[in-house]
Amino acid sequence: GATGVGFDISDEFIAEASAIAKSANLNCRFVRANIYDLDTEYDNTFDLILFTAGALTWFHDLGRLFELVGRMLKPEGYLVIYEIHPFTNLLAWKDEPVYEATNPYKIVYKYFRDTPWVDNNGADYIGKTTYKSKTFTSFAHKLSDIITAIGSNEIIIKEFTEYPHDVSAALEGLEKDKIVPLSYTILGRKSKK
Numbered sequence: 001g002a003t004g005v006g007f008d009i010s011d012e013f014i015a016e017a018s019a020i021a022k023s024a025n026l027n028c029r030f031v032r033a034n035i036y037d038l039d040t041e042y043d044n045t046f047d048l049i050l051f052t053a054g055a056l057t058w059f060h061d062l063g064r065l066f067e068l069v070g071r072m073l074k075p076e077g078y079l080v081i082y083e084i085h086p087f088t089n090l091l092a093w094k095d096e097p098v099y100e101a102t103n104p105y106k107i108v109y110k111y112f113r114d115t116p117w118v119d120n121n122g123a124d125y126i127g128k129t130t131y132k133s134k135t136f137t138s139f140a141h142k143l144s145d146i147i148t149a150i151g152s153n154e155i156i157i158k159e160f161t162e163y164p165h166d167v168s169a170a171l172e173g174l175e176k177d178k179i180v181p182l183s184y185t186i187l188g189r190k191s192k193k
Helices: 011-023 062-072 086-090 143-151 172-177
Strands: 004-008 028-032 046-051 073-084 117-124 129-138 155-163 183-190
Touching (some): 143 183
Parallel strands (some): 004 028, 046 073
Antiparallel strands (some): 117 129, 155 183
16 A cells, blocks of 8 residues: 655644545554655655645745656656635635625735735635634735646646635535636646756
């Protein structure tokens, strides 16, 4: 079987992931680290690197992030991203004061946002709940920024697919309409060299 390695900057997430892996008898370990601070220890190590819902918003510099991903992947290794679609950054969530139940598609934020979000509304994508959290900073990325950062780092995009389903659990009422993209996947593969 495969050996998994997970990275997160949060001690709480590392502890939770470790407990879940242990209870499921999974062969993986979790490293508490700021990804930007990783040295060459993991270069050419991974066959697959996965980012899931809400991960990319925590990284301010996608070029640097995917430079690290490109280094960490083995030649011909895969990058898989299953993320919240950047289009959703234009919409208000149900718990926001600017949300209008009669017009949930109302654009209330800029797509070309150049300032980070500073917020204290946490979201549990699995439990589909929101909660008050410590104040945090996150970053809105245009789809073109994501694709360019990947392609600029020896990773060839093999597939890009948009979906009408909501992986954030914050906009799930919009799924049934299938009007706008709410999530996407990217499959990339590192070049042979």
